Amino acid sequence: MGKRIREQMVRLLLEQKEGYVSGEEISQRLDCSRTAIWKHINELRNEGYQIEAKPKTGYRLVYRPDRVAPEELIPHLDTKYIGRKVRYQRSVASTQPLAHEWAKEGAVEGSLFLAEEQVAGRGRMGRMWHSPTHSGIWMSLILRPQIPLNQAPQLTLLTSVAITRALRKQTGLNIRIKWPNDLLIDGKKICGILTELRGEQDQVHYVVQGIGINVNATESVWPEELKLIATSLAIEAGKTFSRPELIGAICGELEALYEGYLNHGFAPIRILWEQYATIIGQEITVRTGLHSVKGIAKGLAENGALLLETNTGVQTIYSSDIEV
Incomplete structure (x- = not known):
């Protein structure tokens, strides 16, 4: 529950851009108490968010840390x-x-x-x-x-x-x-x-x-x-x-x-x-284990394997390293 409220609180603060969002609006939209709001604001601050609190006005997001949370x-x-x-x-x-x-x-x-x-x-x-x-x-x-x-x-x-x-x-x-x-x-x-x-x-x-x-x-x-x-x-x-x-x-x-x-x-x-793709129409070397073969990359087979045109015909490559 706490994680969900923090996610929604960050979203609310982001929606305001440079403005403030009141504690009353946060409380109503997130269905939580003012005490809970203050607790989650402090937790976000501990994660690196800078949140300004202004009496009778509300909260404003000043800085967001670089996170993929x-x-x-x-x-x-x-x-x-x-x-x-x-x-x-x-x-x-x-x-x-x-x-x-x-x-x-x-x-x-x-x-x-x-x-x-x-x-x-x-x-x-x-x-x-x-x-x-x-x-x-x-x-x-x-x-x-x-x-x-x-x-x-x-x-x-x-x-x-x-x-x-x-x-x-x-x-x-x-x-x-x-x-x-x-x-x-x-x-x-x-x-x-x-x-x-x-x-x-x-x-x-x-x-x-x-x-x-x-x-x-x-x-x-x-x-x-x-x-x-x-x-x-x-x-x-x-x-x-x-x-x-x-x-x-x-x-x-x-x-x-x-x-x-x-x-x-x-x-x-x-x-x-x-x-x-980078290799279509180019000559490449395909390496599988101790073996290697050269050919022209023609594209993909219907199943997704690589089609390689060699001197002996078209080969189907399923897994290997390639060099252009």
Whole structure:
């Protein structure tokens, strides 16, 4: 209950822009006592919010800390279910195992686990993902699609399209997709997607999609080995961005594409993915284990696999690393 009241209180304060909202209005709209209001105001102050209290006038929000907590996200959501249930922690090892635990407890579809920092974030094939505090979007989304297990990889492609569309609209940057799970700007990585699932007997029980986006990071926070291969939205745009606003936009695109996918299948997603892909028509090297093969990337198969035209014919690639 207390968390809900704080979320609504932040929303009320944000609605007032530069003005004040009276204690009486807060009390009526949130159905709580003046004593409770004062308690929650103090809790928000302890979280870093600067709230001015003026006798006979009310409260005014002077400063908001840079957080992706639910009270900051909810005003930017325009969805029915994606992002409507949120768990938030300031610092975690990784959001992925915590989202798995929540899914096993029965978390509803669209539930979102958010953190300010990951100290042991990971990507595909167990690779480490650098997640400095308050600089990016580190989150895991729980989905429960009624699809066969072999279609689950399509969700990675769907998510990459949704994030690309959202970030392009919000930032104006030329973001492109690298198969199977990275988003790039001029060849440098800004986002990775990790799709994990649980299922049996050819049926998905739930999917956890880990999403890591470099938003406001500067090169100074990265180890040397990342500076040549990674970038952030802020570095590329020359300005910082509201992380809750970006998350809200991503949730909106995800929900629209996800519902379209459930109703109409993968074909529309495939068309969109190929529009944003970096490799279509280019010669690439595909590496799987100790083996590698060169060819021209032709696009996606109907099931989402990569089609590679080689000297011996067209090969279907399901999971690998690629080099352009």
